[in-house]
Amino acid sequence: MSPAFDHGHSQLNSLLPRESLLWIFAVQLAVLLPHFSHLPLWLLGAWTAAVYWRLEVFRGRREIPGRLVKMLAVSLAIVGLALTYRRWFALEPMVALLAVSFTLKNIELVSRRDALLSLMLAYFLAATLFVFEQTIPFALYGMLCVVLITAALAAQQGRGSARPGRALGLSLKLLAQAVPVMLILFVVMPRLGPLWAVPQNSAKASTGISDSMSPGDFSELSKSDKPALRIAFDGPLPPPEQRYWRGLVYTHFDGRRWSEPDSGQGYGSWRRGRSGRPQDYGDAPESEHTLPAVGPRYRYQVIQEASHTPWLFALARPHSETKGVRATADDTLLYRLPVSTRLAYDVRSWPRESLARSEPLSSAELRRHLQLPSSGNPQARSWARARLDEGMSAEQISAALLDLYHRSFTYTLRPPPLGGDSVDEFLFATREGFCEHFASSYVFTMRAAGVPARVVAGYQGGEWVEQQEYLLVRQYDAHAWAEIWLPGRGWVRVDPTAAVAPERIRDGLRSAAAEEFMQDALLPLHKIAFVTRLRLQWDMVNYRWYQTVVSFDRERQQGLLTRLLGEVSPMRLALLLGIPVVLALLALLLWLHLSSRGPALPAASRLYLRFCQRMARAGVARNPGEAPGDFARRIEREVPRLGPMARQITLAYERAAYGDSAAAERQLRRLLRGFWPMRRARPAVAQTV
Structure with missing residues (x-):
């Protein structure tokens, strides 16, 4: 060694x-x-x-x-x-x-x-x-x-x-x-x-919409202005009344809480086992996947913030070809793993009115969407039976209930607490509530009237960001609405909140609850226009960062290389890699060459060096160590005609170099501009010959 x-x-x-x-x-x-x-x-x-x-x-x-x-x-x-x-x-x-x-x-x-x-x-x-x-x-x-x-x-x-x-x-x-x-x-x-x-620890708390809903849950979400979704459309933007981003469907009611524990559609099984595997939730039946290749539809990309849950959000009748995303029989989307970081997925959605479902509900579906506790909320049940005794149809019962909301109820972010018979207390006592109160009471009453119904949770609305052309949906846009089954039409969306506060659907929560909006915030920053614009600008920067850097996947890479190279081939990739390497080596060699020449001379010294080079070409070279004054006197002796100019240039150089005179430096530059000793020396040489 x-x-x-x-x-x-x-x-x-x-x-x-x-x-x-x-x-x-x-x-x-x-x-x-x-x-x-x-x-x-x-x-x-x-x-x-x-x-x-x-x-x-x-x-x-x-x-x-x-x-x-x-x-x-x-x-x-x-x-x-x-x-x-x-x-x-x-x-x-x-x-x-x-x-x-x-x-x-x-x-x-x-x-x-x-x-x-x-x-x-x-x-x-x-x-x-x-x-x-x-x-x-x-x-x-x-x-x-x-x-x-x-x-x-x-x-x-x-x-x-x-x-x-x-x-x-x-x-x-x-x-x-x-x-x-x-x-x-x-x-x-x-x-x-x-x-x-790779899956993350499933014990981590989730954020946003939960897999169950009880009175007060969504009003808590209204206190958060954190981003939830960013949606960019490839084509037309749906009108505000169509911007319902559905994520979960609740069908089981225990008297107070809506959930989906036993459906096998994914929410309950994921909540119990936390495995997140695709086989844990049911896919939509083949008839649900039979979507037309042409016709009215929306194409868009959703960037969803981390929720630590597997459900995704999209318009009704969604279909996604993004890897790991599947549709369920409840007309929603699920991811193969809990969404532990920002996730981008592409969706196509068809308006429901263009895809009416003609086949009836199965007996299992009928039981699931008519399920009610054996007791509780007797007044709501009695109201529903009275409407049936009057011979009303499902549409008429729905219209009567919506009219009741419109005439007698108040939309508020601070609803009073409810007791055991929460539906009765809301419908016939307090009559003040948030979206979950209206959706819950509506679905309960419609089921009591024998109409299949379910609660849908998600987000509604969003703020259009004109500069980057995407829809920003925040946590306070969380919303709950209802769906009822009508023969020949299938599932039809009904939003009881719209009967009480239509401005909530049209203009958003801030407009519908202007006085109560974000009242509990420690600092009311949402009321400061400058801060609001600044936060929106920051969100646009984050959106562009995710679009450009984080989501730079294989498809985006192939698209960029195709635009750069025309055709992606090993030879062209080698050129793409080789050209910058060669340029970098050339820049390094140039830098080494320049650095080997020593430190840069002052401007006056560079000008005087140019004078000496011109005199050398005229046949009068400066000797090593020769002082500028001595060199000028020697020029005067050997080439008398150049002596006066050489003396002026030398004096200007000495004042510029040793006296630090900017005026002398300008004079030196001006003298050298017209000094060409070869042109002046040639006539004298000719006369000598």
């Missing part, structure tokens, strides 16, 4: 200095910090204990842990992970396992080899940030982490490299050189399946 190798090996395994340790710990804290929002808090305590122990070792107060202590620490970490997570094949426990390995490495952080291994793990852990979030702030924070990790690597080189300015400067230079390569690889590298397709 060579002495050089022995020297490098011993240097690699030398003890770490204090500056190197501090760099490593700072990087670890920066990388772990955003993970503590979803990782267990005991992991933070474990990292703090490991860092404290290692600092005590550096101070000489403790020793490096032995094998027994290391085995005990690993065992405790594994037990902690097992108690924290029920499922191992999910993102969060896998990231937690990586973070535990990252943390426990501190107790044996001795040599530069250990430091390099720890920092390599830091790169991987920083990359896992994008498994959970792909927003612009997280992207910027991830870039900051990469800069810090690279600086920490530079700080391990010794000889003053741990100084913050030097380490950060070298890191920025290295990463700046890597940016062109990163951009090229982003465009041409094959797009692999994202890591975030």
